[in-house]
Amino acid sequence: MAIGRQTAAAGHAGVLTRPTWTTGWASWLTTVDHKRLGLLYICTSFLFLGLASVEAFLMRLQLARPEQSLVSPDVFNQLFTMHGVTMVFLAIMPLGIGFANYFVPLMIGARDLAFPRLNAFGYWVYALSGVFIYTSFFLGGAPDAGWFAYAPLTSLSNNPGNGIDFYMIGLLVSGVGTLVTAMNLIVTIINMRAPGMTFMRLPLFVWMMLITAFMIIFAFPPLTIALFQVIMDRTFGTLFYVPEAGALPILWQHLFWIFGHPEVYIIILPAFGVISEVIPTFSRKPLFGYPIMVLSGIFIAFMGFAVWSHHMFTTGLGPVANTAFSLTSFVIGIPTGIKIFNWIATMWGGHVRFAVPMLYATAFLLTFTLGGITGIMLAIPPLDAQVQDTYFVVAHFHFVMGGGALLSFLAGFYYWFPKMTGRLLPEGLGRLGFWLIVPGFYLIFWPQHFAGLLGMPRRIQTYEAGIGLDLYNLMSSAGTFVMGAGMVIVIFSAFWALRKGRLAGDDPWDGRTLEWATSSPPPHYDFDVVPEVNDRDPVWLLKHPHLVERRDPISESVDPDHSPPKHVEQVSIHIPGQSWYPFIASFAIFLGSYGLLFHNLLLGLFSVAVLFYACYAWALEGVGGHHEHIELEPAVGGPA
Amino acid sequence: MSHTVVAHSHEEYRSTRLPDIKLMMWIFLASDCMFFGSLIGSYLVYKDRSLVGPYPIDVFDINLTTISTFVLLMSSFLMVLALHELRVGNIKLFRLWTFGVAFFGSIFLGFQIFEFSHFVQEGLTLSQNLFGTTFFVLTGTHGVHVTIGVLLLLSLLIASYVRPVAAKDSVYLEVVGLYWHFVDIVWIVIFTVVYLVEFV
Numbered sequence: 012m013a014i015g016r017q018t019a020a021a022g023h024a025g026v027l028t029r030p031t032w033t034t035g036w037a038s039w040l041t042t043v044d045h046k047r048l049g050l051l052y053i054c055t056s057f058l059f060l061g062l063a064s065v066e067a068f069l070m071r072l073q074l075a076r077p078e079q080s081l082v083s084p085d086v087f088n089q090l091f092t093m094h095g096v097t098m099v100f101l102a103i104m105p106l107g108i109g110f111a112n113y114f115v116p117l118m119i120g121a122r123d124l125a126f127p128r129l130n131a132f133g134y135w136v137y138a139l140s141g142v143f144i145y146t147s148f149f150l151g152g153a154p155d156a157g158w159f160a161y162a163p164l165t166s167l168s169n170n171p172g173n174g175i176d177f178y179m180i181g182l183l184v185s186g187v188g189t190l191v192t193a194m195n196l197i198v199t200i201i202n203m204r205a206p207g208m209t210f211m212r213l214p215l216f217v218w219m220m221l222i223t224a225f226m227i228i229f230a231f232p233p234l235t236i237a238l239f240q241v242i243m244d245r246t247f248g249t250l251f252y253v254p255e256a257g258a259l260p261i262l263w264q265h266l267f268w269i270f271g272h273p274e275v276y277i278i279i280l281p282a283f284g285v286i287s288e289v290i291p292t293f294s295r296k297p298l299f300g301y302p303i304m305v306l307s308g309i310f311i312a313f314m315g316f317a318v319w320s321h322h323m324f325t326t327g328l329g330p331v332a333n334t335a336f337s338l339t340s341f342v343i344g345i346p347t348g349i350k351i352f353n354w355i356a357t358m359w360g361g362h363v364r365f366a367v368p369m370l371y372a373t374a375f376l377l378t379f380t381l382g383g384i385t386g387i388m389l390a391i392p393p394l395d396a397q398v399q400d401t402y403f404v405v406a407h408f409h410f411v412m413g414g415g416a417l418l419s420f421l422a423g424f425y426y427w428f429p430k431m432t433g434r435l436l437p438e439g440l441g442r443l444g445f446w447l448i449v450p451g452f453y454l455i456f457w458p459q460h461f462a463g464l465l466g467m468p469r470r471i472q473t474y475e476a477g478i479g480l481d482l483y484n485l486m487s488s489a490g491t492f493v494m495g496a497g498m499v500i501v502i503f504s505a506f507w508a509l510r511k512g513r514l515a516g517d518d519p520w521d522g523r524t525l526e527w528a529t530s531s532p533p534p535h536y537d538f539d540v541v542p543e544v545n546d547r548d549p550v551w552l553l554k555h556p557h558l559v560e561r562r563d564p565i566s567e568s569v570d571p572d573h574s575p576p577k578h579v580e581q582v583s584i585h586i587p588g589q590s591w592y593p594f595i596a597s598f599a600i601f602l603g604s605y606g607l608l609f610h611n612l613l614l615g616l617f618s619v620a621v622l623f624y625a626c627y628a629w630a631l632e633g634v635g636g637h638h639e640h641i642e643l644e645p646a647v648g649g650p651a
Numbered sequence: 652m653s654h655t656v657v658a659h660s661h662e663e664y665r666s667t668r669l670p671d672i673k674l675m676m677w678i679f680l681a682s683d684c685m686f687f688g689s690l691i692g693s694y695l696v697y698k699d700r701s702l703v704g705p706y707p708i709d710v711f712d713i714n715l716t717t718i719s720t721f722v723l724l725m726s727s728f729l730m731v732l733a734l735h736e737l738r739v740g741n742i743k744l745f746r747l748w749t750f751g752v753a754f755f756g757s758i759f760l761g762f763q764i765f766e767f768s769h770f771v772q773e774g775l776t777l778s779q780n781l782f783g784t785t786f787f788v789l790t791g792t793h794g795v796h797v798t799i800g801v802l803l804l805l806s807l808l809i810a811s812y813v814r815p816v817a818a819k820d821s822v823y824l825e826v827v828g829l830y831w832h833f834v835d836i837v838w839i840v841i842f843t844v845v846y847l848v849e850f851v
């Protein structure tokens with residue numbers, strides 16, 4: 012395959028010359044390639060997953076025995092707040108976005124996201140906002156008002172340290188990154204599908220990401236406004252959450268949970284997507300009930316915006332509101348249940364292979380269902396009134412977020428690692444890791460149901476001896492060692508496999524979707540010829556036509572003007588140019604965050620100036636890039 | 652190899668034939684609805700909950716705000732003209748109308764600055780009462796939107812002197828136009844629920 016380079020005419024240059032490094036640190040700072048950014052997302056979220064795990068570990072150490080004082084109450088508050096914030100905003104959600112970055116373009120046969128530089132910007136904003144939030148530990152203490160930071164706990168008079176400012180500003184900035192990335196994904200999925208890739212042929216992971224991205228653009232603004240209001244209160248003396256002035260602190264709870272409930276679906280829908288890819292592949296059967304799966308995803312997204320007050324049953328909204336939100340919460344269980352049955356039906360009668368991804372997917376099915384059942388229990392207001400703010404709730408949301416999202420992302424990690432790196436993760440260590448992580452998980456969180464029902468409050472630094480909580484807590488804490496060991500094995504085997512792992516080949520799992528039609532790892536231009544798509548499982552259609560039920564004749568829906576020309580011997584692919592400006596713009600925002608936090612006008616103005624410069628240079632620089640000419644092997648039919 | 656067929660993808664395939672950037676703006680505006688929705692919602696929740704004055708009716712000058720609203724509406728009209736002229740390739744008129752939109756937008760901002768400083772003189776500040784808090788943050792956010800719109804328009808105007816513009820560039824103006832109309836519509840909502848209701 013010969014590659015001819017042809018540089019596009021230099022457009023308006025900003026002040027900086029256009030970077031062209033392909034290796035070294037600068038190539039990563041300036042990259043706009045969705046695969047590299049996807050890797051950056053995945054690695055960064057694993058880093059934050061590690062930090063949040065250390066925090067969890069410290070908390071569990073403190074709670075292992077009654078009446079210990081390894082960790083002071085003040086530090087404990089910071090630990091659970093940072094743990095929750097990190098897990099939700101900096102680890103699990105970005106992990107989904109990272110997989111989307113890498114695989115959505117490959118799965119729909121696009122060559123990148125619609126706005127590659129914006130994609131880079133989204134990543135850097137996310138990564139730097141994480142760094143920003145974590146510097147709070149050194150700059151006056153971490154946030155300590157819980158991950159939902161209820162007003163008026165966060166007011167300047169109640170909480171004068173810097174921690175709350177780090178929370179508010181950090182999450183606001185990180186939200187900007189999430190928003191632009193979501194918008195970018197929507198445009199990409201709507202506009203850049205390969206010829207023949209109709210909506211009802213999109214891989215389910217892509218569908219779930221599309222729905223997730225729509226949820227993000229509607230859910231993040233209320234959070235952003237709420238954060239902004241508290242920042243205004245603390246910085247400029249507004250009265251949004253000052254009860255003495257007539258304000259209603261409950262407004263924060265409404266705005267937060269109008270975001271917060273959709274957020275849990277923003278976390279779990281990508282996970283559903285991963286599961287919907289893994290289960291059919293390893294059951295050797297097309298996904299059962301594809302249209303129903305899509306529709307129930309859409310239904311979940313709509314209903315996700317109509318259940319937020321189930322987090323507020325005990326705030327005195329009154330019986331009518333409580334009943335209404337209880338009902339909507341029951342209803343949202345229906346599409347979720349449908350999905351579970353469809354996954355089971357996909358496995359039913361298939362040739363199931365329990366490779367590591369499938370092990371995690373199966374564990375997901377069980378664990379998520381159990382978490383869903385406690386969720387339905389919590390949607391009953393009188394029951395919620397009994398267990399609100401106890402370990403029962405902690406057990407519930409860890410079953411759905413840890414057992415649901417984390418386990419399915421581990422499935423995705425094992426599934427896609429060979430595609431991303433070209434090497435297989437070792438199977439034996441993978442199984443060992445699995446058999447430590449999943450039982451460890453149950454050891455941690457199963458007893459918490461009972462501790463919660465006995466009345467053990469959450470967010471409490473210690474408990475009395477001899478009131479029936481000792482054993483449950485000891486079990487929980489012991490479990491962290493088991494699960495932690497499993498995680499260490501996963502990480503270790505990933506590093507090992509990078510150098511020594513068995514070569515994967517293009518298609519180690521006998522995959523169905525387009526990402527398996529290119530090499531592992533994919534070339535930087537993804538596909539030399541984007542395959543024509545005639546089925547939901549296009550790669551299976553080529554390899555095993557008997558496995559897919561063909562619904563419509565070939566090329567019915569392929570736009571004749573745009574189907575790739577046959578007998579092509581050379582293709583020319585546009586590669587967008589690298590750029591400094593996404594990083595510079597996000598770094599300006601990073602500096603500006605400190606300016607705002609420390610009320611430093613000079614730093615603030617400087618960052619705004621840099622941001623302006625970056626925006627204009629960004630626009631003037633243009634997409635840029637070059638065309639790459641790739642010679643094809645003489646006979647190309649389908650995917651090369 | 653007797654002949655080489657080259658598939659060129661300079662004009663890249665798009666599933667919907669809608670330019671990416673236009674789709675992007677629509678999606679951004681959908682999201683922006685929620686931003687303003689949250690701000691307007693907060694304003695309405697706190698309406699009539701201020702414990703001390705000045706109250707809206709003490710400070711609002713409905714005539715003044717009606718005029719500035721009218722100016723903003725007219726700017727949207729000029730926006731339509733500017734886009735039309737660019738599409739038919741009449742660069743001179745395109746520049747004139749684009750300048751007109753930015754100019755009218757600036758007049759609106761001038762009114763807002765005047766209004767704000769007047770209110771402050773009357774004793775209404777960010778931290779005076781809940782009305783001040785919610786009013787300034789809501790209308791201020793809208794003002795920031797208008798300012799960004801003016802900057803975008805001026806940038807397009809300057810760009811038209813620096814490098815040749817052609818009818819095919821009209822998508823950029825169209826996108827800014829979508830934004831501008833949206834900001835206008837939001838103002839109509841704000842004008843209604845913040846100002847007009849005080850006078851019924």
Ligand code: HEM
Nearest residue numbers: 067070091092095098099103157158412413417469470471
């Ligand atoms: C798997 C190992 C994990 C362990 C051992 C662990 C442990 C803990 C502990 C001890 C708490 C404090 C409970 C309290 O005092 O109220 C907590 C809270 C929390 N965890 Fe985890 N966790 C884990 C994973 C996760 C994951 C994967 C997520 C989310 C995706 C998550 C999200 C949260 C949230 C949101 C809170 C609430 C923080 C707050 O109260 O503000 N955790 N976790």
Ligand SMILES: [Cu+2]
Nearest residue numbers: 272319321322
């Ligand atoms: Cu919820």
